[in-house]
Amino acid sequence: DIQMTQSPSTLSASVGDRVTITCRASQSISRWLAWYQQKPGKAPKLLIYKAASLEGGVPSRFSGSGSGTEFTLTISSLQPDDFATYYCQQYNSYPVTFGQGTKVEI
């Protein structure tokens, strides 16, 4: 199975900050990576797919980059609605696997 490792696990930030979350895969997954945002008690919401493609309706302050084994999710200017937990997911092969999550808090 492909292991996905996110860092950091927790991130303290303020409104307006530029925030970067890293996701590393245990083997190359090309660009088959997605990012999700999850708020407490809610289902995950798709933000980014194919490493850098923005899902429709997602604000442009979210961006993704990377390929192979190293990927990043960047929020250019953190907004109050962005405080949440973020997960990466590889879909290069089954079983699809997720990172352990990064909680973005104040």
Add this chain to the structure above:
Amino acid sequence: QVQLVESGGGVVQPGRSLRLSCAASGFGFDYYAIHWVRQAPGKGLEWVAVISFDGRNKYYADFVKGRFTISRDNSKNTLYLEMNSLRVEDTAVYYCARDPHTSTTVDAEFFQHWGQGTLVTVSS
């Protein structure tokens, strides 16, 4: 709009069975592969199983193989997860999630649409 609504969760004793359902609407259900993904309380996301658009192809995570069965009834736009021999560690919110594209294959994919989840608690 796309809607996925899970039901069937509850409290069950270890070793017992439970069947979850996921009712779909707002899209051509019989054109898409659908997945189950779970999340233990306070933990991360864990993929459980997938079924192809026609129900012929199924894949499972190793930790549920032989215990869980995914199925679908396209005439009812409904996905199922039959869970047998439940363990305490199966306690989680179970989400159904849809592939982003119609496909005749069951390639690994990201999840474009999710249900709200149903909580399964396995406890004596």
